[in-house]
Amino acid sequence: MSYGDRMSSTRTARSQERRAEILRSALDVIAERGYRGASLAAVAERVGLTQQGLLHHFPTKEALLVAVLEERDQWDSVPRSQWRLDLLGTLVEYNAMRPGIVQTFSALLGESVTEGHPAREFFTRRYAEVRGSMAEVLRAEYGERLPGGLTPERAAPLLVAVLDGLQYQWLLDPEAVDMPGAVRDFLELLAVEG
C-alpha cells in the first residue's frame, strides 16, 4: 500500500465516520422538530458543520433524508432466519413511539410519486425488495395458500399497503387510530383457516 493509498483510505474512513455522525444528528433533529424542521441548516448546526460542509456529504435535503431512511432500514432489519410475522406488530409499536421518523418516511413517500423526484428511485427499489421479503416471510409462516386463495406473492403488497396506509391515518389522528392494534388485526385476517 503506497503512502497515497493509505492517505485516501484514512480520508474515506473519516468521511464515513462523519457521514454516520450526520445521519445520527439528522435523526435527532427529525425526532425533535419533525419533517419540516429538519432543514439542512438545523442538521449542520447540530453536527457542528457549516451548511457548505454538510452539502459536501449530502447535496440536498432529500438526499439526506433518503440516507436517514436507508440507515433506519438497516437498523430495523432482523436476520432473515429470525424473521417472524408477529415481529411486525412489535416493530409498528416501536414506530408509534417515534412519530418524527414515521412522518419523514410518509412525507417523503408522498413527494416521491411526483415527477422527477430524487427519492423516487429509493422508494421504488425499496418496495420491490420489501414485497419480496414479505412474501418469503408469509410463505415460511403459512405455506403456499393463504385465506381467500391468495398466494404469498399476492398477499405481500396488501401487507405493505396496510403498514403504509395506517401510518397516514395514525399521523393525522393518533387518538382515533390504534396503529399497532390494526396491524395485528390484519395479521389475524391472514391467519384465518381457509
Add this chain to the structure above:
Amino acid sequence: MSYGDRMSSTRTARSQERRAEILRSALDVIAERGYRGASLAAVAERVGLTQQGLLHHFPTKEALLVAVLEERDQWDSVPRSQWRLDLLGTLVEYNAMRPGIVQTFSALLGESVTEGHPAREFFTRRYAEVRGSMAEVLRAEYGERLPGGLTPERAAPLLVAVLDGLQYQWLLDPEAVDMPGAVRDFLELLAVEG
C-alpha cells in the same frame, strides 16, 4: 327580495359557476401535467383568468387542490342505499385510468402530515368520514363478525389503508402492482368464512 339581494345572489351564482369552471380546468391540467405541473399559473391560463383573478377564488395551490379532491369525492360518491363492496374494485379500476388525480391525492396526503399543513384538516376529517362509511358498508355486507373475529369498525381502517397504500406502490411501479386486483384480493380476505 331587494335589488341589492338579487344583485348579490347573481354575483354568488356567477362566482359559483366560475369556481366550478376553475375546478374542471384544474382537473384537466392535473391529468395532463401531474401534480407538479398543476401550478396556479397553468390553471389560470387554462381557464382564461389572470393569476390574480384565480387567487381571488383560491388563495394557494393547496387550497385549489383540496377543492379538486373534495369535488372528486362528490362525483365519485354513490347513493348510500346502492353501495356495495364490489363497487370498490370498479372504482379502483377507474382510478387506475386517471393517474394524475391519484398522484395529486397521494402527494397532498403525504404533505398533509407535516406541521401546520393547510390540507391536514381536510384529510383528517375525510378519513374519519371514510372509516365510518366503510364500517357501515362492511356491516351491511358481512354483519357484525368478520374473519379473524374483527368487527366492521376494526376492519374499516384496514380497508382504507389498503386503498391508500396500494396507490403509492402502483404510482411508483405500475407494471409491478395490479392495484385493482390487489383490492379484490383484500375483499376476498374479508369474505372468508371464519
